[in-house]
Amino acid sequence: MGALDEGHLDAELENRVKLGFLELRLGDDSDTAVIEDAVKVLLQGLGEDPNREGLRKTPLRVAKAFREGTTGYQQKVKDIVQGALFPEAGLDGGLGHAGGAGGLVVVRDIDLFSYCESCLLPFKVQCHVGYIPSGQRVVGLSKLSRVADVFAKRLQDPQRLADEVCRALHSSIKPAGVAIFLQCWHIQFPTMENRTISSKVDMQGWAQISFCSGSGVFENENSDAWGDFSTLLMLSGVKMERNFKQYSSQCWCPSKPLEAVACTGHSSRILSKAGLGHPQPAMIAAVTSILCSLGEDPLRKELVGTPQRFLQWLMNFKRCNMEVMLNSFNNGKTSPCNFSLMRKKTGGDDHWDQNRIHSELNLPFWSQCEHHLLPFYGVVHIGFSYHEGAKTIERYILDSIVHFHGCKLQVQERLTRQIAETVASMFGGGVMVVVEANHICMISRGIEKVASSTATTAVIGRFSTDPSVKAMFLQSISNSRV
């Protein structure tokens, strides 16, 4: 009795997305080429030169990332679960519930990444799975995670993700019931309002919403089974909100109009709505061709506006848009574009007050990795020497400099250097910049190093020549974390 019920697995378990018109094979070179061509169109639309070093291999990297991130289209739940169903005795009849008969089994804190079908940006998922075995049949614990991953690695909506995982596990294990609880985090679009929400390198700037799905004894959300599941999640620090079904997918993705107030810090006012970047029809066609090459139907209801929404995000990083935007942002206050003017105001000679090391910490930023066309985000710390008698540099000016250099295709090392150079050119003297970031390309792609974070530094003037000044500034960042 190798794999129980092999013959009884529902046809539904085949679980390839029902496209009707296209079935993909992994590693199909012609599909990869389609994505590469599309990415070249996007780069040109952003005002970039696709042949410049740094971007030359970006189309290939993006194509690989899209294909790696959507391998779920090629996987069948049946292949994963069959051979991993084990006969496991339950407690003697009438005695109680355990083993293969009624003892709740839970796998908590499964880290997943998925692609939002509404805007094509990845979203992070913390997945918690519970099921109650029946028929003296249990499934290998790691398979709960693998099945969840099959559905995560597709273009998804979180509620559908929860429902699909629930349904697939129920059909394949045939248990008394399956419970799925997902905590999902969606990248926020950088708007003027939410740019300052995040104060450290974490997911504070992300919209977080929870979703659940239940079958069998978990169909009723108020059942004891849900209560037990919820308590076992609590043991690993996961708090399950009640009434979690109130969130609609309308308010989940920041690219869609806000229709409910439940999302934390959500805003639909996108930079590109300020009239800064309008995608060309060729770009929309390019994104549509990416959808097709992934095996999706671009006419599926949920995908109809996806190319526009993805481009709405991407156009935030169009070259040369920022001057216009920053001018309007500052509402007539000192324009951060007139950096040289400001320098004049703060004095020009080189007599620095040795004791005046000023620092502005935790300036939030967003940027777009030019190697993978995926966001990286985090905080910038700036330390600088004040000229004696110089007037204070206001935080909003530094904030604008950070935003100016962040809002384009970037690499973190260059961003760090450019911020340092700009601050030095404005105010002269010593400058140190530390950029701490999370890279979506590092956590959502093949290597999936979810916990990893990066830090880059640039030092100018006395920060470069005097190690104690540098150490003092680094220490001040450290102190701010306590």
Add this chain to the structure above:
Amino acid sequence: MGALDEGHLDAELENRVKLGFLELRLGDDSDTAVIEDAVKVLLQGLGEDPNREGLRKTPLRVAKAFREGTTGYQQKVKDIVQGALFPEAGLDGGLGHAGGAGGLVVVRDIDLFSYCESCLLPFKVQCHVGYIPSGQRVVGLSKLSRVADVFAKRLQDPQRLADEVCRALHSSIKPAGVAIFLQCWHIQFPTMENRTISSKVDMQGWAQISFCSGSGVFENENSDAWGDFSTLLMLSGVKMERNFKQYSSQCWCPSKPLEAVACTGHSSRILSKAGLGHPQPAMIAAVTSILCSLGEDPLRKELVGTPQRFLQWLMNFKRCNMEVMLNSFNNGKTSPCNFSLMRKKTGGDDHWDQNRIHSELNLPFWSQCEHHLLPFYGVVHIGFSYHEGAKTIERYILDSIVHFHGCKLQVQERLTRQIAETVASMFGGGVMVVVEANHICMISRGIEKVASSTATTAVIGRFSTDPSVKAMFLQSISNSRV
């Protein structure tokens, strides 16, 4: 200028382990078959039937896990880094350091798993990499993680791992210097002494040691460069101990004799040393054949005793050894094998005091997953009804029951049920058991869900019929976590 310095990559960068006698191709079926045969010998040596359901596919699973966990033998650093070296301007000459010239770049908290070459058990690594670019050349940030993974996916010693990653990055990026800081956790062997150290599902029971390696400006551990690196790690909560080189590999792996006192909770008194299980020569030959099939030289100095040490661990889980051990463990106190006797002492009728729900929480356990021959470990919570006038069940008795059922090839669902059944057969009445665990097979193999944890339950009698009693017990576990 696609990939900088392609022509200058050292021959060392080829970086296949220098075996001289065997080069592996990934997915070599004959090597997989060798491991499968070896695992069958091991299962028989453990007194198991390799054909019983649950074990039937274990040889294949173990073979796949070994091959997935040692793919580093087939990977070349050159393939990873070349094409990911980008020209990146530094700050203008003399001004300072940043970008491709002297600005420290750090990737923190890279989760890795490796196999201990001393005992073949996996160990967990939190890897932190820093480098200072030179020659206007930076490497894609994700490549630092990928290169570290190449060396982690081999049989390793942590100091050599640190040194190899450092050397490989230095030769390929040609920077001003590379710093590697590794925090490593090795599974402890379950000894009588350390069985009670761990009080919750975390890595408290693991031996933790840190290792570092530096090149170029990081060669001197007291340099400013190390100071900066250390502060940037501190920003993400990583405290770098000084004098970390004092730990020798002698005391790192619990299978080796203790020669230093630096390891937390380390003990070399292994269960099998109590004369409980002696591996047969056929088992030693089997493990040796696994080493060969991975492409390693079993005569390499560090590997000479590895088969014996691996078996020393494995024999802890030999069937039918436990009675002997528990008798000696209890030193003449009530033997947990005489469960029926004890039941008699505590009375036999069915008149229970409804208010006396007693619980023993956080009983630590170790077990060995029968599907993957890898450890799982964690804590057991037991709730039970007391018979009126019955004397208190002492914790050490429950502890012994947990240990009795843990120390064999197991699955978590069965372990949970067996503990519940035994407690019920001893004391009658209602019982609830919750087992919370981490599975090495879930975090070190393909799916690498590092943060995931599992929970299984069994309920008997009033815990099964009265949801409020069950909820009360679950709540008491939850309260104990605060």
